Amino acid sequence: MKQLIIYFLPICLLFSSCKKFLKETSPDEIKPTTTDDLYALMISDAYPYTANLEDFSDLLTDDVRSYGMPRKSTGEQNTTYSSYYQNGQGVFKYDAEELDGSEGTAATALNAWARYYSKIKGCNIIIDYIDNVSGTQKDKDALVGQSLLLRAFYYFKLLQLYCAPYVASAASTPGVPLILSMQVSDEHIGRSNLQETFDQVEKDLTQAATLLEANYKTPNAYRVGYIAAYALLSRVYLYKGEWDKAIDYAEKVLAERSQLTDMSLSSSSGSLYIYDQSQSAEVIFQYGSNPSGVTTFFPSPISYSGMHAPYEVADELGQLYENNDLRYKFYFYKVTVSGAGYNTRSSKIGLNSKGGDKGIRVAEMYLNAAEGLARRFKSGGQEADRTSALQYLNTLRQNRFSSPYTTIDIQNADSLISFALAERRRELCLEENFRWADIKRLGLSVTHNFIDADGNSTIYTLAANSPLYALPIPVTALERNNKLTQNAR
Numbered sequence: 001m002k003q004l005i006i007y008f009l010p011i012c013l014l015f016s017s018c019k020k021f022l023k024e025t026s027p028d029e030i031k032p033t034t035t036d037d038l039y040a041l042m043i044s045d046a047y048p049y050t051a052n053l054e055d056f057s058d059l060l061t062d063d064v065r066s067y068g069m070p071r072k073s074t075g076e077q078n079t080t081y082s083s084y085y086q087n088g089q090g091v092f093k094y095d096a097e098e099l100d101g102s103e104g105t106a107a108t109a110l111n112a113w114a115r116y117y118s119k120i121k122g123c124n125i126i127i128d129y130i131d132n133v134s135g136t137q138k139d140k141d142a143l144v145g146q147s148l149l150l151r152a153f154y155y156f157k158l159l160q161l162y163c164a165p166y167v168a169s170a171a172s173t174p175g176v177p178l179i180l181s182m183q184v185s186d187e188h189i190g191r192s193n194l195q196e197t198f199d200q201v202e203k204d205l206t207q208a209a210t211l212l213e214a215n216y217k218t219p220n221a222y223r224v225g226y227i228a229a230y231a232l233l234s235r236v237y238l239y240k241g242e243w244d245k246a247i248d249y250a251e252k253v254l255a256e257r258s259q260l261t262d263m264s265l266s267s268s269s270g271s272l273y274i275y276d277q278s279q280s281a282e283v284i285f286q287y288g289s290n291p292s293g294v295t296t297f298f299p300s301p302i303s304y305s306g307m308h309a310p311y312e313v314a315d316e317l318g319q320l321y322e323n324n325d326l327r328y329k330f331y332f333y334k335v336t337v338s339g340a341g342y343n344t345r346s347s348k349i350g351l352n353s354k355g356g357d358k359g360i361r362v363a364e365m366y367l368n369a370a371e372g373l374a375r376r377f378k379s380g381g382q383e384a385d386r387t388s389a390l391q392y393l394n395t396l397r398q399n400r401f402s403s404p405y406t407t408i409d410i411q412n413a414d415s416l417i418s419f420a421l422a423e424r425r426r427e428l429c430l431e432e433n434f435r436w437a438d439i440k441r442l443g444l445s446v447t448h449n450f451i452d453a454d455g456n457s458t459i460y461t462l463a464a465n466s467p468l469y470a471l472p473i474p475v476t477a478l479e480r481n482n483k484l485t486q487n488a489r
Contacts, residue, residue, distance in 0.1 A: 035135030038126055038143055045122030046150050049222070050356060052289040053119070054112035054157065056297055057433040059091040060462070061446060063425075065314040066092055068451035070307040077453060078307060081299055085310035085453065088297045092311065093450050093460045096489045100472035109296035111474045112161055116154045117179070123151035124182040138215045145211030149224045152204035153232060155197060160433060162487065163194055164470045165440040166240045170195035174470075174485065190483035198240065205233050221283040221359070227257055228285045231360045234368045239441050243372040250369040257284060257362050260399040263326040272330045275357045282363055288356030313430070320426050324402045327426060358432045366396040367427060371420040378413035389416060393423055400427070440469045 032038050043049075058064050069085050070078040087106035090098020101107030126147040130140050158176045167173060175197030177189040192200075209229035218225035234249035261280040266272040274280050289295070299309055313332055321328035373389035376382070394407045410416045421438070428434040439446060445464040449457050462468060467488040478484050 032129065032133055034133050035130075035139040035143060038129065038133055039139075042122070042126050042143060042147060046119060046126055046147055047222075048119060048150075048287040050289050051115065051119070051287075052109075052295065053115045054161065054433070055289070055295055056088070056091050056106075056110055056112075057161065057436040058430055059088050059297060059311060060094070061435040061439060062444075063314055063317045063429055063435050064092070064311050066448065066450045067308045067310055067312050068455055069310065069453040080307065081310050084297060084299055088311050089450065091297070092448055093458075094448075094462050094468055096468065096472050099468075100486075101474045101476060106296055107474070107476075111476065113158070113474050113477050116158050120151055120154050120179060121182065123147040123154070124180065127151075128182045141211045141214070142216035145208045145216060145226075145229075146224055148204040149208035149212070149229050149232070152201045152208065155204075156201050156232070156236060157433075159194075159197060159201070160239075160437050160440070161471050162473055163197070165443075166194065166198060170198065174487070177481075177484070188481040188483040191485060198236070201236060202233070205229050205236065209233070221277055221286045224285050227253055228360055231284055231365060234365060238368050238372065239437060241441075243376050247369050247372040247376070250365040250372070253284070253362070253365045254369070257282075257365075260362060260366075260396065262399045263330060264399075264402050266326075266330070274330070274361065275359070282361045284360040284362060286356055286359040288358035317425070317429055320422060322401075324405075325400060325426070326402055327400050331429065360432075363396055363427050366392045367420065367424045370396075371417065371424065374413065374416040374420050378417060381413075386411075386413070386416065389420065393420060396423070396427065 032041060070081055083105070087104075087109065089095075090104045090106070091110070095104070098104035098106070099110060101110055104110075124147075127144055130144055133140075155176065155178075163175055164173055171193050173194040175192045175194040178192045178197060178200055179189060180200070206229075208224075209226045212224070212229060213226035216225055218227075230249045230252045234246050234253065237243075237245035237249065259281045261272070261274060261282050263272060266279075272279055275283055275286055277283050277286065298311060318328065318332070370389045370392040373385045373392070377385035377389060390407075390409060397408070398405050408419070410419055421442070424438065425435060438444075439462075443465045445466075446462040448460045448462075450460055451457050470487040472487055472489065473484060478486060
């Protein structure tokens, strides 16, 4: 990649005026003149790559439990993980004041709103400025296609965090502000409704798929192409409950990318990381911070040194795996404390990899198709839907279990849907905030047993269909924009 230092401006505050920044020059700015220049800017300002955009949503779910503060053999508190304990407690307790950043120690880390809008700004710059640079139309369309896909991806992330799940009354339900141009005016922008926001996501992804299929071949899974657009469309329609479209787009992906990683072929003594592209052929798009690096809410497993972490993998999640399910071995990192083992947060990418452990995988498409078909079987009673759903589930599981694998055959529609959802949780746990999105769209309640620094337990419950399904908007965003309305609590 051409190494350029492109610095349009010091980072604009969200919603502040950026009308003139492309016209202003200084010794520290390089004005883009070619598609190569814009490509370099897209890599730095539009793609997520190693950005830690949001790593707290697992704490909202039933996939994580509280352990409290670790203690030394003398009984004294071991403060090694005190910051993680402090940073995560507001999220784990569903404390609205900590979630909006008005209290607590993790306001910056919880402000996914600002980080996603910053990336949306990068996408808008590429889209708006494309006609001002030289280059072939094919290269320009490839840049716009990638930027549209990424913009839709970030808006969909905002929907999962700050909006209610998609419902029939979406036209009267708050969405998020739709900022679709780099020429942000001084006028503050209010929230579009949920229907408008979903419609924009679908429009961007559909247009991106068309542009990318005709103009761009991805060199690796660190770039997005039309297959990623199809996969995201399948995810969007699944969350909307539009089963036919979720199935259709999942099958579009599987028609071209169906290969799964066969875990049974991995050495019993070795390690397999599902997001390691040298080992796994099922990665469609990959990004994220190094999971063995410093984070705000979960210490690196490699640094545990025989201590419990303040927040660990919930027993309920671990118990979902059968004895010969290899995902239990490869998806979690075992730490021994006083002779007893426990599971830490997912290490799907491996402890020393820098590639990131989030994105889009082929396995998700098998699950999207299976769930959609199971639900369509319940509503329509077509035997072909039941058998197709089972085929997708068995194909995925055959690549996750040690041999010999016994195929499943479920006759009842409700049982098939429940199994597909449980399989989704097993496969996609602690990755790309899938569980939080599923809790919302399924209307589930979550009960957390929080253990404080003194070992005392307190129960906190997120009720089914709680207003907190739409997390509080950060107070810093509200202070900048008086047209924003806060979510109910």
